[in-house]
Every structure is written in structure tokens, then in C-alpha cells.
Amino acid sequence: MLTSLVLLLGTFLLVEKALADSNLPSRFLKYASEQDERFCFGYEPGCQQNSSYSAEVGMPKCDKDVWPKAMSNFYEQADFGYVRTRRNLHEVCVSADTEKKSSLRCSDNLLYCYAKNVFFDLSNLRAATSKRYRNDVIQHGQVGGNCETFWPQVLQNNLKQAGYLSSWAHELNHFRSNALFAVNERNCDIVFERPTIAIKLDAALNMYHHFCDFINLYASQHINGSFHMDVDIIWWDTDTNEYGDHAFGVTWKAFSLWKPIELKSLDGKRVCFKSLMLPLLARQYGGLYYNMPLEPGCHGSGLVHSFSEHLLHRLAVPKWEASLEEVRLVILSRSTTFRRMLNIGKAGLFFFKNLSKG
Numbered sequence: 001m002l003t004s005l006v007l008l009l010g011t012f013l014l015v016e017k018a019l020a021d022s023n024l025p026s027r028f029l030k031y032a033s034e035q036d037e038r039f040c041f042g043y044e045p046g047c048q049q050n051s052s053y054s055a056e057v058g059m060p061k062c063d064k065d066v067w068p069k070a071m072s073n074f075y076e077q078a079d080f081g082y083v084r085t086r087r088n089l090h091e092v093c094v095s096a097d098t099e100k101k102s103s104l105r106c107s108d109n110l111l112y113c114y115a116k117n118v119f120f121d122l123s124n125l126r127a128a129t130s131k132r133y134r135n136d137v138i139q140h141g142q143v144g145g146n147c148e149t150f151w152p153q154v155l156q157n158n159l160k161q162a163g164y165l166s167s168w169a170h171e172l173n174h175f176r177s178n179a180l181f182a183v184n185e186r187n188c189d190i191v192f193e194r195p196t197i198a199i200k201l202d203a204a205l206n207m208y209h210h211f212c213d214f215i216n217l218y219a220s221q222h223i224n225g226s227f228h229m230d231v232d233i234i235w236w237d238t239d240t241n242e243y244g245d246h247a248f249g250v251t252w253k254a255f256s257l258w259k260p261i262e263l264k265s266l267d268g269k270r271v272c273f274k275s276l277m278l279p280l281l282a283r284q285y286g287g288l289y290y291n292m293p294l295e296p297g298c299h300g301s302g303l304v305h306s307f308s309e310h311l312l313h314r315l316a317v318p319k320w321e322a323s324l325e326e327v328r329l330v331i332l333s334r335s336t337t338f339r340r341m342l343n344i345g346k347a348g349l350f351f352f353k354n355l356s357k358g
Contacts, residue, residue: 022227025313028053028306032227041222042080042302043087054079054302066297074298082288082303083222086112086280092154093147093177100182102145104175106154109161110168111287112223113278117183118145120171120271125238127264132239135162135170143175150177165200165283171236172278188272195226195275197255198234202282202290204245212282212290214251218307219288220279221255229314233260240264254314 024032030039031053040047042054049055060079062071075081086107095101098116106113121142155175162169181187199217202209221227233256237243243262245252252260283290288303312319329351333341341347 023229023314024227025309027309041083041306042075043084043222052080052302053306057302057305059300059302059305060298061300062295062298066295070295070298074295077286077294078288078292078301079303080222083219086219087223089114090154090158091149091151092172092175093145093150095146095148097148102147102177102181104145104147104172106158106168106172107223108158110155110158110172111161111166111284112220112280113168113172114224115145115276115278116274118175118273118276119143119181119183119188120273122263122266122269122271125263125267127240127267130238130240130264132237133164134238135164137238138171138174140174141176143172144178144181145175146179146181147177152176161285163283165202165281166285166287167281168278183272183274187270189269190266191272191274192232192276193274194230194232194258195228195277196232196234196273197277197279198236199279200236200281201243204243204249205247207248209282209290210245210248210251212288214254214311215288215304215307216280216282216284217255218310219303220277223280224277229255229257231256232258234263234266235260236263238263250315251311254311 022032030036031041033039037046038051040052042049042052054060054075060071060074062074072081076085089105089107089112091105092113093102093104093115095103100117102115102117104113104115104118120138122137124139124142125137152175155172159169159173161167162173164170183191185191197217197220199213201213204210233252235243242264245260280287285291286293311317331341331344331348331351333344
């Protein structure tokens with residue numbers, strides 16, 4: 001009995017240390033700990049809505065006159081239900097010994113994938129003359145691993161949402177198993193020993209587009225179940241020019257201790273990964289939050305709220321209280337043909353009336 005208690009206590013202490021090492025906001029710890037089943041983020045099996053993170057922060061909220069399923073639909077579209085639907089992974093490549101052999105698991109339509117001991121041959125990148133948003137970088141024989149069991153049909157059944165910023169279909173379409181492959185100097189020009197994240201990126205100069213990258217990376221960490229920062233990040237950008245992330249580049253420090261690596265620096269190399277995550281991307285069909293369909297009459301997302309808290313904590317951004325008695329509201333409106341605020345006059349008048357009531 002005493003031995004069992006000591007082992008249980010030891011396990012608990014290891015879990016608590018792992019959570020502390022993950023550098024999470026303090027309010028996250030009770031949700032991230034599997035030792036306390038009373039609390040959950042909202043996507044875990046058996047998680048009760050009233051015990052979830054979203055419930056604690058009072059989100060989402062819906063108008064009184066919405067239809068009965070409005071809140072649950074909104075939760076699936078824009079809250080932790082978004083993570084839950086993408087945690088159902090298909091086995092593509094399976095091996096009992098994942099220390100030496102390969103594995104590959106992907107969500108529907110290859111929106112998210114996690115692999116061990118796989119390679120990508122970047123001979124076809126040709127960075128000097130390459131273009132942005134290429135879907136033809138990986139060809140037959142240029143991606144694969146050594147699987148004990150391989151289901152190519154699973155890949156073929158999940159190629160329906162192929163698109164550069166939609167899924168990993170083009171990069172994994174040619175994945176094959178080779179019994180002679182192993183991660184070693186003979187098969188690999190470069191080996192990433194640390195867990196690695198390869199991410200295809202939207203426009204860096206636009207906050208809306210770029211934060212579609214960041215929030216989907218954050219959601220992918222929930223799917224992966226790890227928030228550790230000792231990871232390498234590869235910017236899978238196929239353009240010949242550098243991915244100039246000057247405006248929002250500091251945000252990467254919330255995800256990794258290391259400087260991101262540009263894909264073109266690996267040009268022509270056969271690159272092997274001990275552990276590789278291919279995260280959710282910025283422009284999935286029905287994704288966060290480009291092309292996002294939302295249930296009308298509802299607002300507020302625990303997932304987005306936690307993302308904000310996560311970034312503020314990791315980047316050590318101080319929270320300042322407003323000290324001014326007056327608020328100056330600035331509305332930015334495009335002058336382009338598309339995506340303009342058509343009711344800018346009414347919106348400005350609405351804000352002016354409501355703020356003046358103060």
C-alpha cells in the first residue's frame with residue numbers, strides 16, 4: 001500500500017513539474033493537469049461543459065432569441081469544440097517501435113498531422129527560382145518513412161481539401177513506406193533531433209492573416225498535448241525571398257526558444273525528423289478564422305480567450321489599466337474594392353452615441 005502511494009505521489013509530482021516546465025499561465029494548470037478530472041479545456045473525452053475553461057470565462061454567449069442548437073454549433077465552430085473535432089486522428093503509418101521506425105497520424109483531410117522518424121527530400125524546391133505558395137515541392141519518392149503497417153488508402157481518402165494554406169495534402173500525397181529507411185547519416189543530409197513544427201504561412205504584414213497562423217498553431221498544440229518551447233520551427237515558405245516577419249515576428253517567442261528556420265535554408269537536402277508536427281493552417285475550409293462560418297447571434301470564444309492569455313503570459317506583456325477618463329476610438333476602414341465596411345457611417349454613429357452615454 002505504501003509503495004503504491006509513493007508511486008502515485010511520484011507520478012503526480014512529475015506531472016506537476018512537466019506542467020511547470022511548459023511555462024503556461026497559472027490559470028491553465030488545473031485544466032492541463034490530467035490528475036484533476038474536475039477541470040478540462042473543453043475537448044477532452046468526458047469533459048463536462050460546466051467544468052470547461054470556456055464555462056469559467058463565461059463564453060460563448062448567445063442572444064435570447066437564437067435557436068436551441070446555436071450555442072453548441074458556435075462552440076464547435078469557434079471554441080474548444082473546434083479542437084475536439086480535429087483530435088480524431090487516422091492512423092496512416094504505424095510501428096510498434098517508434099524510437100526507430102516511423103509513424104504518421106492525421107486528422108480528416110490531412111488538416112493536422114503528427115509523425116515520427118520521417119523524411120522530406122527538398123531537391124525539387126530549387127529556392128533560387130522558386131515561387132510562393134507552391135504545391136509541387138514534394139514529388140514521388142520524396143517523402144516517407146519505415147512503417148510496420150502502412151495504409152495508403154487513408155491518404156487517398158483525405159485529399160479532398162488540398163490547398164497550400166488549407167491542408168498538408170500536397171506534401172503528404174506521395175508518402176510511402178520503405179523497409180530500408182532509417183534516420184541516420186546514410187539516409188539523411190540533416191536530422192532534426194528536437195521536436196519540430198513545420199508550418200505554411202499566410203501574409204506576415206497583415207495582422208489578421210498572420211494571427212490566423214498563430215491561433216491555429218496554438219490550437220494544434222492542444223491537439224498534440226504539448227506546449228513545450230524546446231522545439232524547432234520551420235517556416236514552410238516556398239518563395240525565393242525571405243519570409244520577412246518584421247512586424248509580428250516577436251510572437252514566435254511564445255512558441256519556441258529557438259529562431260525559426262527558413263525552408264530555403266534546407267534547399268536540396270534530404271531532411272529527417274525524429275518528431276514532426278504539421279499544424280492546422282490559416283485558410284482551412286471552415287477554419288479559424290479565415291473562411292470561418294459562425295452561428296449568428298452568438299459571440300465570445302474560450303479558445304480565443306485562452307490564446308490571448310497564453311500569448312500575454314509567454315511574451316511577458318504587462319496588463320495596464322486604463323487611466324484616461326476619455327476614450328479615443330479609431331476605426332480603420334479599407335478603401336479597396338473588396339472587404340470594405342459598408343456601414344462605416346452607421347457604425348461610427350452607433351459608437352459615438354453609446355460612448356457619449358458613458
